[in-house]
Amino acid sequence: MTKNLHIEHPEDSILTGDLSVLDAFLLPLILSLKIDGSPAIIWGRNPATGRQFVGTKSVFNKKKILICETPEDIEKHYSHKPTLLNILMSCMAYLPITKNIYQGDFIGFGGAKNYRPNSLTYKFSEVVTEKIIIAPHTKYFAVSDLSDAIAMPLLDKLENSRVKFIQPDAYIANNTDAFHVCADLIEYAWCLSTRVDFVNESTAKKIKTNLNHLIREGEDIVPTHFEDAGLCDANLIELWDTVREIKHIALNECRDNADFSTCVMGDPEPIQGEGYVMLTRFGYFKLVNRRAFSYANFHNTRFVPLPLRAS
Numbered sequence: 001m002t003k004n005l006h007i008e009h010p011e012d013s014i015l016t017g018d019l020s021v022l023d024a025f026l027l028p029l030i031l032s033l034k035i036d037g038s039p040a041i042i043w044g045r046n047p048a049t050g051r052q053f054v055g056t057k058s059v060f061n062k063k064k065i066l067i068c069e070t071p072e073d074i075e076k077h078y079s080h081k082p083t084l085l086n087i088l089m090s091c092m093a094y095l096p097i098t099k100n101i102y103q104g105d106f107i108g109f110g111g112a113k114n115y116r117p118n119s120l121t122y123k124f125s126e127v128v129t130e131k132i133i134i135a136p137h138t139k140y141f142a143v144s145d146l147s148d149a150i151a152m153p154l155l156d157k158l159e160n161s162r163v164k165f166i167q168p169d170a171y172i173a174n175n176t177d178a179f180h181v182c183a184d185l186i187e188y189a190w191c192l193s194t195r196v197d198f199v200n201e202s203t204a205k206k207i208k209t210n211l212n213h214l215i216r217e218g219e220d221i222v223p224t225h226f227e228d229a230g231l232c233d234a235n236l237i238e239l240w241d242t243v244r245e246i247k248h249i250a251l252n253e254c255r256d257n258a259d260f261s262t263c264v265m266g267d268p269e270p271i272q273g274e275g276y277v278m279l280t281r282f283g284y285f286k287l288v289n290r291r292a293f294s295y296a297n298f299h300n301t302r303f304v305p306l307p308l309r310a311s
Contacts (some may be wrong), residue, residue, distance in 0.1 A: 023282065025182050031172065035137070036118045042140075043055070044140075059146050065146070103137065137277070140152070
């Protein structure tokens with residue numbers, strides 16, 4: 001279990017010298033399909049009051065906490081955001097009463113086949129008859145306050161006649177329990193790591209900013225450029241790139257049984273999906289092709305999103 005933290009890319013996680021992800025690839029893990037919905041919806045029973053609530057990630061805020069237990073609460077907090085207000089009102093009306101706390105991505109309202117809540121389009125074979133579509137992925141444990149909630153993977157399936165819960169099973173090809181196919185390259189990464197000067201958190205943040213910029217612009221990532229700029233030694237970026245290649249090999253081994261197809265940036269040809277999240281004893285890591293999907297996300301304003309109720 002873990003606090004509600006950002007899920008890291010495997011290659012970004014090694015910059016400060018934490019190489020646990022290399023072990024994580026080779027140990028038993030749990031996979032889930034990464035869904036590109038928006039916004040994130042949190043719902044369940046508020047441990048502080050015992051009442052049902054809905055909200056966004058702001059329910060976990062330390063200061064400006066926005067927890068909605070009544071329609072009046074939604075009006076109070078989100079009257080200036082009519083689209084979000086409509087989504088939360090519908091979630092309050094249709095999500096089932098539960099003693100638990102869940103998080104999921106909002107995909108859209110029922111009545112259509114195709115949905116694009118963010119950069120990706122999800123295409124169902126039949127019109128969705130349920131009122132709303134949610135992709136749940138996380139369950140929380142909280143004793144007295146949502147700000148101290150602890151996250152854990154959602155392993156049980158949610159069912160309701162008014163909500164289409166999207167929870168495809170994800171697994172590794174050939175039904176293996178780990179990415180053993182990566183073993184040789186992981187061994188190379190360990191050897192390379194002995195020649196690396198790792199950096200502190202502050203420098204790692206700067207390196208990530210530069211890496212994201214290069215990815216966003218579709219430019220090559222050249223290790224010596226980082227050394228010339230005084231950010232880090234070239235070997236660190238070589239190791240970063242090696243771990244990224246390990247991730248791509250692992251990603252190629254991922255499978256799922258989703259009952260919908262996925263397309264990106266208006267391309268009618270289906271793709272495998274945005275990626276997967278792997279839960280390991282060392283925490284969560286996301287397996288995503290950053291070249292393909294970071295570009296799409298960074299340039300999301302280049303096209304007009306489909307309405308939440310798409311035809």
